Amino acid sequence: MMASLNAQVADTLIMIWNDEFNGVTLDNTKWDHCPNWFRQGKSYWHDDNAWVDGQGNLKLKVSEINGTVYAGAVRTHNRYNQKYGYFEVRCKVPQIKGGWAAFWMMPYGNKVGSQGNDGTELDIFESINGWNGKIQHALHWDGYGAEHQKASKSMTDWGLYDGNYHKFGMMWTPEEYIFYIDDIETWRTSAGGVSDVEQYMKLTMEVSNQTWPGNWNEQTTKPITWAIDYVRTYAYGMKKPAISFTIPSNNATINAGKKQSLKALVDGSFDYLTTVEFSTKKEDLSEELLQVRNIGVNSDSLFYAPWTPQEAGIYTVLVRGKKDGVIITEDQILITVEDVATNTSLISLSEHVFYPNPTIGIIRFTTEFDLVEIFNNHGQRLMIKENVQQLDVGQLTPGNYFLVMNQTCSMPLMVK
Numbered sequence: 055m056m057a058s059l060n061a062q063v064a065d066t067l068i069m070i071w072n073d074e075f076n077g078v079t080l081d082n083t084k085w086d087h088c089p090n091w092f093r094q095g096k097s098y099w100h101d102d103n104a105w106v107d108g109q110g111n112l113k114l115k116v117s118e119i120n121g122t123v124y125a126g127a128v129r130t131h132n133r134y135n136q137k138y139g140y141f142e143v144r145c146k147v148p149q150i151k152g153g154w155a156a157f158w159m160m161p162y163g164n165k166v167g168s169q170g171n172d173g174t175e176l177d178i179f180e181s182i183n184g185w186n187g188k189i190q191h192a193l194h195w196d197g198y199g200a201e202h203q204k205a206s207k208s209m210t211d212w213g214l215y216d217g218n219y220h221k222f223g224m225m226w227t228p229e230e231y232i233f234y235i236d237d238i239e240t241w242r243t244s245a246g247g248v249s250d251v252e253q254y255m256k257l258t259m260e261v262s263n264q265t266w267p268g269n270w271n272e273q274t275t276k277p278i279t280w281a282i283d284y285v286r287t288y289a290y291g292m293k294k295p296a297i298s299f300t301i302p303s304n305n306a307t308i309n310a311g312k313k314q315s316l317k318a319l320v321d322g323s324f325d326y327l328t329t330v331e332f333s334t335k336k337e338d339l340s341e342e343l344l345q346v347r348n349i350g351v352n353s354d355s356l357f358y359a360p361w362t363p364q365e366a367g368i369y370t371v372l373v374r375g376k377k378d379g380v381i382i383t384e385d386q387i388l389i390t391v392e393d394v395a396t397n398t399s400l401i402s403l404s405e406h407v408f409y410p411n412p413t414i415g416i417i418r419f420t421t422e423f424d425l426v427e428i429f430n431n432h433g434q435r436l437m438i439k440e441n442v443q444q445l446d447v448g449q450l451t452p453g454n455y456f457l458v459m460n461q462t463c464s465m466p467l468m469v470k
Contacts (some may be wrong), residue, residue, distance in 0.1 A: 063223055063237050065142055066296075067288035074284045078108040084134060088127035088258065093366055095263035097153070097272060100124040102421050103259075110283065114259050116153055117277035125153070125279075127258035129160075133225070135252035138290035141178060143224035143257070144283040147214045147235070149184040152270030153261035155280045156180040158221055159253040169203075170195030170246035172382055173253065177206075178230065182267050182445060191224075191233045195246040205245035207233070227290060257282060295322035297330065297375045297383045300356070304387040309460075310366050314423055315360045317383065318373040326382055327375045329354040332359035335370045363391045415424055417457070425459040427458040428467070 073084050080087075103115050103126035114126030143157040158180075161173025164435040175194035182190055192206035212235060214220050225232040228248060233241040259280060261270050301317040308314060316332055332344040345359040363369060369391060374384040419442065426445055428437040431454055439445060446467060447455075455467040 098262040151268035
């Protein structure tokens, strides 16, 4: 068993098509019932054996009526096709002696020659011999006649037939196919050459008249139902956008009444974002929207919003990237806002400030002040600086002075 390089394969991908099977009817803009073909010498695909159950599942079943076996099957044929990307189903895998369930993709032609480049049957998973604990992935190319070729990977003892939902996925790139079960990589191959044509998806059940997948006559539980929670597909080569604050830092402390510049960076594709929104929430109060930035073709990846908190408290500052009102990505930080007067406790000197050299006279504050003034003992203002966190007082002659911060608090200063 190989560990996946990505704990959740789809986390950084952009979903471009999906069906969550909500409602009570099959969405015929996405799916159609497969033709009622005779399959594997034993079963017929039949419309009545596929339905949406009203509880968030597509249900397919295998049933037998008067010796005739029927199975459910649906496909996106002529409704949705995709070339490259990640394809995933979440379902409860059924055990069938003599038959199987499958999530697979088909081209509109699977001709002899060009290997699989002009189209390959991509079996993302098949529950063949599931009654024996097995599961498999497979590829088929060069038609289905004498020239037919295939490659497959069969696995046992994955605990997939436990009645719980499991995920089966395939990443299809121009170079290879990568198969996953529950976000764990199970097979990586380019056998037959990688298909480079659009293909459609199928969800099917069927029963064979052969015994290599088990004997249908030994299947005691009938009918057998397969529950599918969702099918999702993701774009190839497009990274899901992620937004994060760059300024201020998380758990920063700032002054009430001082204007702040909130900055957030978007990493990834802008194609799936239409707005960036900044907001704040003070403790148990309601969230307040600060600013909405529309995203255009030439938008920069760094977004800004001004914020001037007026009251002390603990604030949650949020930034969200949205597409048509739906949150795609978000980040949040905690900011402590203090009244200016409380910041007197944060003022510190780097030991004493000595003058003249060799020690350079520098005062360092542990917070930034909008305005710092220096007065002598006669009340004369000798220096005024704005936006100060470090102050050079090396030009002062030895003596006693007063520092005044933001015109609200002061402390004595001695220069030697």
